[in-house]
Amino acid sequence: MDEPLRTHSRRWLLSRGLAAGAAVTVPVTLGALPASAALATVDMEQVLLACQVDPPKPNSDLTPGAAPHANIVEQALRAEGLLAAAQVDGHYGVATLSAYAAWQRSLGFTGIDANGVPGRTSLTALGSGRFTVTNLVTAGSRTDSYGGMRVNTRTANMLRAADQLVSSSIVLTQGSYTSDNPDSAGTHDGGGVVDIRVINLTTTQRWELVRALRTVGFAAWLRTPSDGFAYHIHANAISDPDMSRTGRDQVNDYYFGRNGLANNAADNTPQQYRVPLTWWERYQRG
Structure with missing residues (x-):
């Protein structure tokens, strides 16, 4: 669920020149949008639905309602060099799970926090300059x-x-x-x-x-x-x-x-x- 690594996430932001609490100006990088452009919106609830429903499917059928949000996440993973262009299709299958797990590991997450299922911290980080995240989901305390x-x-x-x-x-x-x-x-x-x-x-x-x-x-x-x-x-x-x-x-x-x-x-x-x-x-x- 990513949240246990908030301290690391802060270091990740600082490494990109973003001070905690400061106004954020996102640089234009591969896959990012100019500051003046409207960002896409990703519904985390819908992405999580796709994470559960899509991987076991015998084909690449899309999950109604979830596919557009999964596609935006896949575009961002593609921009990070973690997902092949052919896999940017709105189907959150095993390739997308693997790519997202690689993204989580790049942020320092391990174990269950790098399972390929978006958590609040990693999804927000992936969306920086690309999309905003709505309908956040968190598991809360594991104990x-x-x-x-x-x-x-x-x-x-x-x-x-x-x-x-x-x-x-x-x-x-x-x-x-x-x-x-x-x-x-x-x-x-x-x-x-x-x-x-x-x-x-x-x-x-x-x-x-x-x-x-x-x-x-x-x-x-x-x-x-x-x-x-x-x-x-x-x-x-x-x-x-x-x-x-x-x-x-x-x-x-x-x-x-x-x-x-x-x-x-x-x-x-x-x-x-x-x-x-x-x-x-x-x-x-x-």
Whole structure:
């Protein structure tokens, strides 16, 4: 999510002659616009959507609404010499992920902060002189918790909001930023992914909880013994910038009405418990 490296980002700006708090005059460089020209606008929420939905696609189909914003980011990566011209197509696929990760590393980011998914700091830096960023998304603290389980602040806020929509209480059996459970296939390695206890809930309550989680912006499924699991709900906070690659691939599955499992079967959620795809920031705006 980039934010832990604010100090480095300040050094990055200083290395370009920009003092903190000073008026900024952007020099005209490759890919930059004259100061008098209007800058393009990049919606970070839409770029993050493309980051999740596009890479697992078997082709280069565009994601409606997200493609124009992904294209502007790709143009900037091309201007930095990190992306081939043929890949500037509005499809935020694996080539764009790799190019953006290289951009993050050039700013000094490592690990999860160089995963190819734009964070607030790196996207703003890439846009300097090229585009402005709207609808910023941040995961918040990575050491927050919900019911004693580690999650980031964004995920904790989403769980609290979902909890207000149901009569039962949300109890986590697995949090985020953990690789303790090999059955999770790496989905919990990053942020935004949790498992929720449902053993004490009725069938109706389980599905109502799935609907509540989806309402606030989770890709959520009820896992059952027929799936090879004990009963629980698996939920991915859509557009979490810290989410692992396997977690993001499950968001792709959710987007296309699949179950998020290796068999790629159709989502078995009853129609009355489904909601249109959304994410936390959009939900908050109402």
